[in-house]
Amino acid sequence: MADDKKIIFSMVNVSKTFPPHKQVLKNIYLSFFYGAKIGIIGLNGSGKSTLMKIIAGIEKSYEGEVVFSPGYSVGYLEQEPKFDENKTVKEVVQEGVQPIMDKLAEFEQINEAFADPDADFDKLLARQAEVQEFLDAHDAWNIDSKLERAMDALRCPDEDAVMNNLSGGERRRVALCRLLLQEPDVLLLDEPTNHLDIGSIQWLEGFLATKANAVMLVSHDRAFINNVTNRTIEISCGRITDYKVKYDDFVRLREERRKQQLRAYENQQKEIAEIKDFIERFRYKPTKSNQVQSRIKQLEKIVPIEIDEVDTSSLRLKFPPCLRSGDYPVICNDVAKNYGGHKVFGDVNLTIKRGEKVAFVGNNGEGKSTLVKCIMNEIEHDGELKIGHNVQIGYFAQNQAQLLDGNITVFDTIDRVAKGDMRLKIRDLLGAFMFGGEASDKFVRVLSGGERSRLAMIRLLLEPVNLLILDEPTNHLDLRSKDVLKNAVKEFDGTVIVVSHDRDFLDGLVDKVYEFGGGKVREHIGGIYDFLEMKRLENEGITGLDGETNHRTVQSAPVVQQETSAGRLSYEVQKEQNKLRKKAEKAVKDCEQLIEKLELEIAAVEEKMTTPEGASDMQLINQYTDLKKKLDAAVEDWETASMELEELQN
Numbered sequence: 001m002a003d004d005k006k007i008i009f010s011m012v013n014v015s016k017t018f019p020p021h022k023q024v025l026k027n028i029y030l031s032f033f034y035g036a037k038i039g040i041i042g043l044n045g046s047g048k049s050t051l052m053k054i055i056a057g058i059e060k061s062y063e064g065e066v067v068f069s070p071g072y073s074v075g076y077l078e079q080e081p082k083f084d085e086n087k088t089v090k091e092v093v094q095e096g097v098q099p100i101m102d103k104l105a106e107f108e109q110i111n112e113a114f115a116d117p118d119a120d121f122d123k124l125l126a127r128q129a130e131v132q133e134f135l136d137a138h139d140a141w142n143i144d145s146k147l148e149r150a151m152d153a154l155r156c157p158d159e160d161a162v163m164n165n166l167s168g169g170e171r172r173r174v175a176l177c178r179l180l181l182q183e184p185d186v187l188l189l190d191e192p193t194n195h196l197d198i199g200s201i202q203w204l205e206g207f208l209a210t211k212a213n214a215v216m217l218v219s220h221d222r223a224f225i226n227n228v229t230n231r232t233i234e235i236s237c238g239r240i241t242d243y244k245v246k247y248d249d250f251v252r253l254r255e256e257r258r259k260q261q262l263r264a265y266e267n268q269q270k271e272i273a274e275i276k277d278f279i280e281r282f283r284y285k286p287t288k289s290n291q292v293q294s295r296i297k298q299l300e301k302i303v304p305i306e307i308d309e310v311d312t313s314s315l316r317l318k319f320p321p322c323l324r325s326g327d328y329p330v331i332c333n334d335v336a337k338n339y340g341g342h343k344v345f346g347d348v349n350l351t352i353k354r355g356e357k358v359a360f361v362g363n364n365g366e367g368k369s370t371l372v373k374c375i376m377n378e379i380e381h382d383g384e385l386k387i388g389h390n391v392q393i394g395y396f397a398q399n400q401a402q403l404l405d406g407n408i409t410v411f412d413t414i415d416r417v418a419k420g421d422m423r424l425k426i427r428d429l430l431g432a433f434m435f436g437g438e439a440s441d442k443f444v445r446v447l448s449g450g451e452r453s454r455l456a457m458i459r460l461l462l463e464p465v466n467l468l469i470l471d472e473p474t475n476h477l478d479l480r481s482k483d484v485l486k487n488a489v490k491e492f493d494g495t496v497i498v499v500s501h502d503r504d505f506l507d508g509l510v511d512k513v514y515e516f517g518g519g520k521v522r523e524h525i526g527g528i529y530d531f532l533e534m535k536r537l538e539n540e541g542i543t544g545l546d547g548e549t550n551h552r553t554v555q556s557a558p559v560v561q562q563e564t565s566a567g568r569l570s571y572e573v574q575k576e577q578n579k580l581r582k583k584a585e586k587a588v589k590d591c592e593q594l595i596e597k598l599e600l601e602i603a604a605v606e607e608k609m610t611t612p613e614g615a616s617d618m619q620l621i622n623q624y625t626d627l628k629k630k631l632d633a634a635v636e637d638w639e640t641a642s643m644e645l646e647e648l649q650n
Helices: 048-056 089-113 121-137 140-153 168-182 198-210 222-228 247-282 286-301 368-375 398-403 410-415 420-424 426-432 437-441 449-461 479-491 528-539 551-556 571-609 618-649
Strands: 007-018 022-033 037-042 063-068 074-077 186-190 214-218 231-236 239-243 330-339 342-352 357-362 382-387 393-396 467-471 495-499 512-517 520-525
Touching (some): 007 048, 022 048, 022 214, 022 231, 037 222, 037 247, 048 214, 089 121, 089 168, 168 186, 168 198, 198 222, 198 571, 214 222, 231 247, 247 286, 342 520, 357 368, 368 382, 368 467, 368 495, 393 449, 410 426, 420 426, 426 437, 449 479, 520 528
Parallel strands (some): 037 214, 074 186, 186 214, 357 512
Antiparallel strands (some): 007 063
């Protein structure tokens, strides 16, 4: 699709009501152009997913008008993706490039047809040329490597795995991979980072920011939505407010907007009170009847000011008091775990002190949850693992949700463990974790997996423990719920181990990071962003302050020695390779700087074009088109330079 910076989608006066009378969207006006990057914000149940489904064409029962410009494709990532359960991972991923796969199959059939002596060779040659032109244009000859790179970036399961055997998280990663390979003009993503590790999330951020066209997403990952989007739409009271800024700026602007609303609301209420007072005072005085009637009409014409739904309740959750543990709640000496011939990790030596808050991070499948299970004594292991004196463990894992009693209500589940002042705050606590109103009276057996996980989390927060182990605690929490949990854990005076890929949740919470990868566990002092910056420097091959090259660089750097009879590189060859490597590093750096510069320029132009005047300014449109072409060229140059550098380093 041509990058022609025009409005490609419009929603005019759209409303949506669910039976019997629940109106979630009221008179919505929304439009966006090719290249827009939009984040959808709102409380649970505010209508975010409904809005996405209307745009995707899934929800068709609504009032108003929805128009998509012809020729633009739309891709939607659902919470529960649908597959052919009997297909393998690779077969499902290939569906994302099905037109290319079909053309490759046709090309093969044409080649086979040439073996028939009675074939119409002129017709076959003509069709072969048409198909080959299509395949060349879509780089079809490298399609297998493209699929492999995408699957690797998103940590998809083994390509031969059958879909029916995959977990919910694995299925979502496969669905996301398939969708991105389709390269739709508009990507609609509902919680795309769920079940992704930090590496995959960062890759997805980069892809959406530089490679994707138009993006609209719903996410409770602050860091992700802030890094991807440059426009924030808030749904509140059934209406939308459009902020042409990133999420961080949106938070500030929203607060200013709400203060203005409150002032206007207070002034209106004062005016209404004065009018009503006048009416009551002079209602029965004949000399004032005309004035009274005038006030009544004035009162009827007043349109009530609505204030955005912002939960301002202050819920401070504190863990109940618990016995003090020993100085070292967890000690690992040469701990190892193998499944048959597969080594998960080995030679793990770590000591977690009382009061420390640490994070376990790494790619999926590297052993984070496995070590947690070893600590919990749920699985056998090699080596020595000691749990300190007087340690009382509170453990949250996804399977904890299955241990809840399904025959009691949500409220009763929490009421049975709440003590002291918290018994008076059960409703507030349930509301903070999305169990407000009638939801608190549901039986546990009818809850979804995500709802059960949230309920299990609430129970854990009310138990007296001094070692808290949280395995992916934020997967099913909205922004407010995460804030409540994070603040409670920050104020917790015991020891905490968190397995998480949520950078915003870990930021300011942990002061030490244990990295899992390659069968090893490495300790890093500092917070999550200190760790990520260190990894970035590692990937760029930058040496540390002590002058020593980091671990990864040492392993991946080419070993060059003087030439010997055994065929080692000569000094001159070594010198030449170093020269080429430095040249390639400079090329990569220059490309990255250019990409950053162009992205800033594009963002500035996009902001101008969101105004009615800018949308019709042909000079701006031409400028945007030119910048996008330059950006695409710069990205291609960066990919080429990066590949050259990688080859020189291997």
